[in-house]
Amino acid sequence: MKYTTKELVCRWEDQRDIKNLMGKYSNCIILNREHQIMPMFWAQRDENVCLALNDGYYKGNAAVEAYYSAAYERNKLVASLLKKRFPGELGDMSDEEVYGIGPFKVKPMACPVIEIAEDGKTAKGLWYCQGAYSEVEASGPVAHWTWGYFAVDFVREEDDWKILHMMHFNDVDAITGQSWGKPQAAYPDLPEFIELKNFEYPAYTKTEELYPIYTLRRSLPKTPGIPEPYRTFSETFSYGF
Amino acid sequence: MDKISRNYSDEELITRVWDVENIKKLVHKRVYYLAEDRRADELKELWVSDPKHQKTASFGRNWGYYTGMDEIKAYYVDNHNTRLLEQKELNAADDLNVGNMYAHPASTGLVELAGDGKSAKGMWYCIAQETTALADGTADARWILEKVAVDFLKEDDDWKIWHIVIAMDLNCEAGEAYEKQSVYVDWDNDPVKCEFGVPTIEKLLHDPTFNWWDNYPFMPEPYASFCDEISYGPEGFVITADKVFAAGEGRNYK
Amino acid sequence: MKNHLTLSQRIHNAAASQEVENVKARHTYLHGRADATSEWARIWSRSDDCSWAHAFGRMRGFDQVWFGSVTSYDAMAMGNWLELYKTYPEVGGKDPRPLMEASVHTLVTDIIEVADDGQSARGSFITPGVIHSVLTAHQEKYCNVLWERYGSDFVLEDGNWVYLHEHVCPDILTRLDSLNWAAEDYARLTDPNAGEAPPPTLGSPPVADPGPMHTPYSLLSKPQNTVPWPEPYQTMDNNNTYTPFK
Numbered sequence: 001m002k003y004t005t006k007e008l009v010c011r012w013e014d015q016r017d018i019k020n021l022m023g024k025y026s027n028c029i030i031l032n033r034e035h036q037i038m039p040m041f042w043a044q045r046d047e048n049v050c051l052a053l054n055d056g057y058y059k060g061n062a063a064v065e066a067y068y069s070a071a072y073e074r075n076k077l078v079a080s081l082l083k084k085r086f087p088g089e090l091g092d093m094s095d096e097e098v099y100g101i102g103p104f105k106v107k108p109m110a111c112p113v114i115e116i117a118e119d120g121k122t123a124k125g126l127w128y129c130q131g132a133y134s135e136v137e138a139s140g141p142v143a144h145w146t147w148g149y150f151a152v153d154f155v156r157e158e159d160d161w162k163i164l165h166m167m168h169f170n171d172v173d174a175i176t177g178q179s180w181g182k183p184q185a186a187y188p189d190l191p192e193f194i195e196l197k198n199f200e201y202p203a204y205t206k207t208e209e210l211y212p213i214y215t216l217r218r219s220l221p222k223t224p225g226i227p228e229p230y231r232t233f234s235e236t237f238s239y240g241f
Numbered sequence: 242m243d244k245i246s247r248n249y250s251d252e253e254l255i256t257r258v259w260d261v262e263n264i265k266k267l268v269h270k271r272v273y274y275l276a277e278d279r280r281a282d283e284l285k286e287l288w289v290s291d292p293k294h295q296k297t298a299s300f301g302r303n304w305g306y307y308t309g310m311d312e313i314k315a316y317y318v319d320n321h322n323t324r325l326l327e328q329k330e331l332n333a334a335d336d337l338n339v340g341n342m343y344a345h346p347a348s349t350g351l352v353e354l355a356g357d358g359k360s361a362k363g364m365w366y367c368i369a370q371e372t373t374a375l376a377d378g379t380a381d382a383r384w385i386l387e388k389v390a391v392d393f394l395k396e397d398d399d400w401k402i403w404h405i406v407i408a409m410d411l412n413c414e415a416g417e418a419y420e421k422q423s424v425y426v427d428w429d430n431d432p433v434k435c436e437f438g439v440p441t442i443e444k445l446l447h448d449p450t451f452n453w454w455d456n457y458p459f460m461p462e463p464y465a466s467f468c469d470e471i472s473y474g475p476e477g478f479v480i481t482a483d484k485v486f487a488a489g490e491g492r493n494y495k
Numbered sequence: 496m497k498n499h500l501t502l503s504q505r506i507h508n509a510a511a512s513q514e515v516e517n518v519k520a521r522h523t524y525l526h527g528r529a530d531a532t533s534e535w536a537r538i539w540s541r542s543d544d545c546s547w548a549h550a551f552g553r554m555r556g557f558d559q560v561w562f563g564s565v566t567s568y569d570a571m572a573m574g575n576w577l578e579l580y581k582t583y584p585e586v587g588g589k590d591p592r593p594l595m596e597a598s599v600h601t602l603v604t605d606i607i608e609v610a611d612d613g614q615s616a617r618g619s620f621i622t623p624g625v626i627h628s629v630l631t632a633h634q635e636k637y638c639n640v641l642w643e644r645y646g647s648d649f650v651l652e653d654g655n656w657v658y659l660h661e662h663v664c665p666d667i668l669t670r671l672d673s674l675n676w677a678a679e680d681y682a683r684l685t686d687p688n689a690g691e692a693p694p695p696t697l698g699s700p701p702v703a704d705p706g707p708m709h710t711p712y713s714l715l716s717k718p719q720n721t722v723p724w725p726e727p728y729q730t731m732d733n734n735n736t737y738t739p740f741k
Contacts, residue, residue, distance in 0.1 A: 006502060008255045012509045013496050015262070016607065023606035023724065026621065030644075030718050082714065086684070089715050100717035104666070104677075106642060108603040108621045110346045111269040128272055128346040130368060130623065132642060132667060134677035134712070141677035141714050143669070145415075147344050147370065159496060171342055177675040179416035181372055181380030187678060216374055220338035223273045251506045258509050348601040348623075351520035364524060366601050368623060384672060386599070386625055386638075410597060411627060411638060418673035419638045424629060450629050452597040453528040454589055460524045491584035 001118055001229070014116050018123055018154055018161050022109045025163075029107050032100040034071035038064065043155050043162040050240035052167040054211045056204030057241050066202040074199055078102035078136040085192045102141070105133035107168075109150060115227040117236075123154040123161065124227040124236065129168075132176070138197040139187035145180075147172040151224035151239045165240030167224045169211035180214060206241070248356075261352045264361050264393055264400050268347050271402070275343050280318045284310070289401045294394055299474040301406035302433070303447045305440035306475045312441045320438060331376045340374025342382075347389060353461040361393040361400070362461035362471065370415070382415040385433065388447075390458030390473045404474040406458045408447040409433050425450065425489055442475050450488035455481050500611060508609040514656045515609070515616045515649050519602055522658070527599045529572055529592035531565040540650055540657045546738040548662040550709050552702030553738065563700030571595060578632035586630060596628035600643065608725040610735075616656070617725035617735065620645040625671070642667040646722025646737040659731075660738040664709040664721045680714050 003011065021041060028037050042064065043049055051058045051067060058064045079098045083090040090098055111128040131146040148170035155164040174180035175187075189197070212218050230236035249257065267287060274283040288310070289295055295310035300317060307313045325337045332339065347365035354361045369385040392404040412433055413419040426449075428434050447457045458473055469476040485491075497505050518538050525534040539545060541557045547564055554560045569592060576591030586594055604621040622645055627638040648660040669676040683689040709721040728735040 005252050005255055005506075008259060009502060009505045009509060010496055012255065012258060012262075013505065016509075016512060020606045020608075020724075023604045023619070026604050027606075027619070027724055030621075031720055032718060086715060101715060104712045104718055106621065106623075106666070108623055110348045110603040111272045113266050113269050113273070126273065128269075128344075130344070130346055132623070136714075141681045143667075143675045143677035147342075171344070174415070175675060176669065177416060177673050179380075179382045179414060181374075181382035181415065214342060214372070216340040216378065216380055218340060219336055220278055220341055223276055226270060226273050251503050254510050255506045258506075258513055261513055348603045349520050349523050351517050351524065353517075364520070366523070366599055368601060368625060386627070410599075411636075413638065413671055415672050419627075419671045420635045422636060424634060424636055451586075451589065452593050452595075452628055454593040456528060456593075460521065485588050486585035488585060491587060494584055 010120070011116050014120070014123065014161065015114050018114055018116075018125055019109075019112055021154075021161055021163075022112075022125070022127060022150065022152070026107050026109055029105050032075045032103055032105075034068045034075070037068050041163050043157060043164045045157055046155060046164060048164070048240060050165045052165075052169075052210050052239070052241060053204075054169055054213055055209055056207040057210065058202070059205040059241060063202070063205050070201045074196075074201075075099065075103060077196065077199060081193055081195060082136070102136045103134065105131075105135070107131045107133075107146075107150075113227050115229055115236075117233060118229075118231045121156055122164070122233040124152070124230075124239065125154065126151050126224060126227055136193060136196065137187075138189045138193050140190045140193050142187055143176040145172065145174050145176050146170050149224050153233075153239045165238060167210070167239050169224060171214045171221075173213065181216075210241075257354055257358065260354050260358065260361070260395075260400070264352050264354070264363060265350050267393070267400050267402065268350065268363065268365060268389075268391065272345055272347055275345050278338055278341070278343055280321060281314075284314055284318065287402055288313075289394055289396060289403050291394075291396050294396070294401075294403055297403070297474065299404045301404070301408075301446060301473070301475070302437045302440075303409055303449070304428075304434060304437055304445060305443040306406075306446075308441045308475060316438060316440070321436075324436075328374065332374055334374070340372070340380050342370065342372040344371070345369040345385075345387075351461060353463050355467055356463075356465040359395055360403075360467040362464070362473065363391050363393065364458065364461055365389045365391075381432070383412050383432065384415060385412045386410040388458060390461070392467070392473045404472060406446065406473045408449075408458055410449045410452075444475075444478065445487075446478060448488055457481075497611070504611075504613055507613050508611075511609045511613065511616055511651070511656060512607050515607060515618060516602075516605065518649060518656050518658065519605075519618065519620065519645075519647060523600050523602060527597050529568065529595050529598070531568045531592070535561055535565050538657055540652055540659045542650075542659065544659060544738075544740060546660045546662075546703075548660075548704070548708050548738065550663075550665055550707055550711070551699040552706035553662075553704035553708060554700065555703035555738075555741070559701060559703060563702070567700045575632065579630055582632075582634060583630045594628075594630065596626055598624070598626045600624040600641075600645075602645075606724040608727050610731060611727075611729045614651050615659070615731040616649040617728070617731075617737070618645070618647045618649070619722050619724045620647070627671075638671040640667070640669045640671050641665060644722055648731065648737050650731070660736065662708070662722050662737045664719070665711045666718075667712050676712070677714070680712070684714060 109127040114125040116123045127150040151167040153165040352363040372382040572592040572595040600622040607618040609616040624641040644664040646662040
């Protein structure tokens with residue numbers, strides 16, 4: 001497909017905007033601002049939004065929103081448990097002031113392969129994510145390495161790009177300081193954080209192994225799919241379900 | 242360094258911008274091909290296909306270069322597949338690559354497109370890992386830090402890999418303290434060196450004992466058109482002028 | 496889409512956005528060799544407005560930035576070499592600077608905006624870094640893992656894109672690969688006899704704006720937004736900068 005100069009410029013700006021969007025998504029995760037993700041970055045006008053993780057997917061605005069809301073609620077719970085555990089340092093802080101203390105989750109976006117549809121209405125992107133996070137678990141704060149992918153379909157709403165479908169799959173989610181090639185030794189539960197054992201994310205719209213996490217018996221999986229140039233969305237594969 | 246933009250029309254400049262983007266995309270695609278262990282596809286689809294360029298293609302690591310596509314394929318695909326078959330038998334696995342993983346995400350891309358638009362040079366850094374299933378029911382999960390330098394050629398309207406050098410800085414098993422390794426690496430037993438085998442041109446290109454002192458591969462600089470002196474193939478390798486002692490030498494001074 | 500700019504302006508800015516990525520990557524590869532001279536001589540503005548900030552504070556003006564980033568850094572490298580050469584005589588005759596360490600700050604998650612006026616650009620990045628060295632005074636190699644975030648401002652000077660401001664925000668410091676930085680932070684916080692966490696950077700040169708400018712991960716602090724991502728902007732001013740102009 002041969003594009004005019006103006007089309008090449010527009011498509012460049014689209015690609016830059018998409019990279020920026022995913023960068024901002026990643027930054028919101030670092031800042032524990034999951035509750036801002038849905039309105040800022042996800043499509044608002046399409047009911048077919050879909051967020052897929054290794055073992056299931058959320059379909060539709062309400063389900064995807066519920067996932068991010070749960071992440072926000074979990075952050076709040078962690079902050080309140082830390083406030084109880086460290087009254088000297090955190091006791092005088094309001095719930096709003098203490099929110100965000102605890103988790104530190106970094107999901108860097110690397111190796112983008114982005115294709116903007118010829119019709120300019122949709123786009124697809126695949127990123128590699130070698131991440132690091134510390135979640136406060138029932139055993140307290142534990143750091144993890146992750147190795148995986150973000151695969152995203154985008155749709156244009158007015159002049160902005162928005163996420164329509166997102167796959168976030170991990171090959172590895174392992175405790176740092178240990179080998180993911182050997183049995184992992186979990187940290188023991190701590191009474192001050194045991195309440196976190198009862199926390200659950202909302203049930204998936206469909207529970208199904210979509211991407212197998214690494215085990216010694218795992219066959220080498222395919223990536224979520226490398227985007228190729230396409231004319232219009234109906235003529236390419238989807239990262240949604 | 243924006244001097245180049247003054248010499249090009251708007252149409253030429255946006256074409257060059259997209260050339261650089263497509264080169265970065267090519268390297269990123271290679272990351273995903275590696276993850277799926279599609280080495281044969283990588284050579285066929287992402288590397289030069291013109292026979293003239295295939296003759297001068299090269300694949301380098303710390304210890305030398307494989308030159309010519311036949312030699313590259315013999316190392317990169319055939320030897321690799323042989324090792325996978327041996328592993329499958331040893332592990333009594335159902336298939337190749339059971340329990341294996343390949344992750345070489347390329348970051349920090351620096352790409353210089355030649356003034357004439359016919360070639361390009363690029364550099365990336367990878368914080369990588371490879372996991373290899375072992376017969377004892379565990380796996381060797383290994384961090385690998387490496388600098389990747391690539392020469393590209395435009396064939397028809399597509400960018401292709403022509404020369405690649407992957408200079409490893411270190412590797413370390415996950416969950417192990419790197420500082421406990423001996424200072425001087427036992428290269429005869431290093432898994433990355435063993436995998437590389439004996440290349441067409443055997444030469445020490447990068448000795449990580451001295452960190453990045455040897456400056457190989459060197460950072461790409463703006464250039465007008467390609468020449469051997471700036472190649473990431475063997476013709477462009479120059480032994481560091483003031484190198485005297487190798488690692489472990491010079492002890493007889495007392 | 497930047498429909499308020501001419502096509503020519505948009506093309507200039509597209510090329511600028513890409514060129515700024517190259518400038519940033521050159522920083523990584525030059526710093527990886529501890530070649531501070533080349534870094535600050537080639538890809539930095541010499542303006543009085545230039546600045547470089549880290550956890551310990553902010554250096555302002557080229558003289559102060561050069562002294563802290565080049566002169567003092569070189570001095571550390573020379574000092575390190577003096578501690579090496581008797582144990583490892585093979586370092587004799589070699590440039591001491593890269594022998595100190597390879598400090599590799601990789602670049603991912605770039606968010607880049609070029610000003611409408613085409614004269615400046617801003618970028619935020621995540622930088623998962625590795626800092627390694629083989630020949631050391633205590634005869635043990637090391638590889639530290641240092642994850643940081645960057646907020647960088649660039650300007651167009653004489654046809655070249657150069658750094659104007661850099662703000663480095665260290666977040667995670669650990670070792671490859673035997674530690675758990677979160678569990679250890681908790682252990683330190685709950686052990687009455689434990690000391691302070693180690694500093695994330697070498698040295699603390701003279702600064703115009705004292706620190707701390709950013710504090711690394713701690714269980715008891717929120718992740719900071721010290722270098723917010725850049726938004727589209729018209730021209731660099733105190734609303735669009737990682738260093739307030741004086």
